[in-house]
Amino acid sequence: MAKQRASLAGKPAQSLGEWSALIRKARRRIADGVLVSPCVESASLSELTGMRIFCKLDNLQRTGSFKERGARNALLLLTSAQRKRGVVAASAGNHALGLAYHGSLLDIPVTVVMPRFAPLIKSSTCRRLGAQVVLHGDTFAAAKEEADRLGREQGFTYIHGYDDPGIIAGQGTMGLEILEQVRSVEAVVVPIGGGGLISGVAAAIKARRPDVRVVGVESARAPTLTRALQAGRPVKISPAVTLADGLSVPQIGAQAFALARRLVDEIVRVGEDEIALAILRILELEKTVVEGAGATPLAACLNDKLKHLRGKRVVISLCGGNIDPNILDRVIEKGLVVDGRLTRFTAVISDRPGGLAKLSRLLAEAGASIKEVTHDRAFAGADVSTVNVLCTIETRDRHHGREVLQRLRQNGIRLFHSSR
Numbered sequence: 001m002a003k004q005r006a007s008l009a010g011k012p013a014q015s016l017g018e019w020s021a022l023i024r025k026a027r028r029r030i031a032d033g034v035l036v037s038p039c040v041e042s043a044s045l046s047e048l049t050g051m052r053i054f055c056k057l058d059n060l061q062r063t064g065s066f067k068e069r070g071a072r073n074a075l076l077l078l079t080s081a082q083r084k085r086g087v088v089a090a091s092a093g094n095h096a097l098g099l100a101y102h103g104s105l106l107d108i109p110v111t112v113v114m115p116r117f118a119p120l121i122k123s124s125t126c127r128r129l130g131a132q133v134v135l136h137g138d139t140f141a142a143a144k145e146e147a148d149r150l151g152r153e154q155g156f157t158y159i160h161g162y163d164d165p166g167i168i169a170g171q172g173t174m175g176l177e178i179l180e181q182v183r184s185v186e187a188v189v190v191p192i193g194g195g196g197l198i199s200g201v202a203a204a205i206k207a208r209r210p211d212v213r214v215v216g217v218e219s220a221r222a223p224t225l226t227r228a229l230q231a232g233r234p235v236k237i238s239p240a241v242t243l244a245d246g247l248s249v250p251q252i253g254a255q256a257f258a259l260a261r262r263l264v265d266e267i268v269r270v271g272e273d274e275i276a277l278a279i280l281r282i283l284e285l286e287k288t289v290v291e292g293a294g295a296t297p298l299a300a301c302l303n304d305k306l307k308h309l310r311g312k313r314v315v316i317s318l319c320g321g322n323i324d325p326n327i328l329d330r331v332i333e334k335g336l337v338v339d340g341r342l343t344r345f346t347a348v349i350s351d352r353p354g355g356l357a358k359l360s361r362l363l364a365e366a367g368a369s370i371k372e373v374t375h376d377r378a379f380a381g382a383d384v385s386t387v388n389v390l391c392t393i394e395t396r397d398r399h400h401g402r403e404v405l406q407r408l409r410q411n412g413i414r415l416f417h418s419s420r
């Protein structure tokens, strides 16, 4: 095992009061290095959800996520000997970025072990921020083993991404800010991965305002807290690939679980289509880029399961903005499809001159714009007088999309394989 850090107060915090005190101390400790992120009311998202939505913009932190809160707090809790030797963590994501950045600010050597499949952008950014990056193994577990080994061998202190009191207390500072920024808050909606963020935020909020509803959001593909609640203890899950990659961890942290099971009022699970659509909505309506995990709170608010929050003041934690541009591109398209604004269909049209012209005229008259078209003669079947035209069209919304297809049918065009 890597060296353990000096415990926060000599023994682990247990009561809500103790956690609340740790979070207040963390806030003072990190105040000069972490942004007090804005928490702004959104008229557009309020209109969309029927709630009064306030966005806590932790995607604006220097490295693009709330993880800096815990990382800086944990680094500042090290003894001077530990600081000198340095820290190690296994992470392919935002925790690594937060540690790398604050390690360089505080002059603490940081080593990050990433699985070999880690996105190039994350490993190169960590290096640019001054961390030593070790690429090791094909799984997160292998990277973690290597980080433990380096900790033992080099005397580095291991800093866990979520199952660590210093990390949980640091993440909890977001809750304190929310209480000050939206005094009349009635609910907060926070993503759940390993549980560090939600347990810290819930502790900060419930200690002062037990009436505020704390809602956790999981990716349906990585239900860490739900499974732990069913089993009565943290259990290993096999998370599937999800757009909310920050939530894709194999198990909720033990300390986070102990807090979350007491303090989280309800959990909503969201699917991939819902996450893609939420990213698109935030981009279009808030002019803000969030990654999948950071979009899950809006996805939850758009889900019927949170109908009871309509009319209430709800803070959603847009807690990360590190999305790969190539993924963003695909997510936007997926979101447009889910929203009914991109539709794909195959039209069977006459192969005589003017067949394609008729199709494009009908589409233009219906107000649809052609994004892609493939004119397919060779694979159009036995009838040589017809051809298949695979079309992707842009429409205003799902209703408009249906109208366009109906118009084509009314004008004698046979359609099949429509995407909606």
Ligand SMILES: Cc1ncc(COP(=O)(O)O)c(C=O)c1O
Binding pocket: 065, 067, 093, 094, 095, 161, 162, 191, 192, 193, 194, 195, 196, 197, 198, 246, 247, 291, 293, 294, 319, 320, 321
């Ligand atoms: C953007 C983002 N949101 C949410 C989470 C989940 O945080 P936690 O593991 O503390 O539950 C993460 C974790 O990496 C993240 O990067």
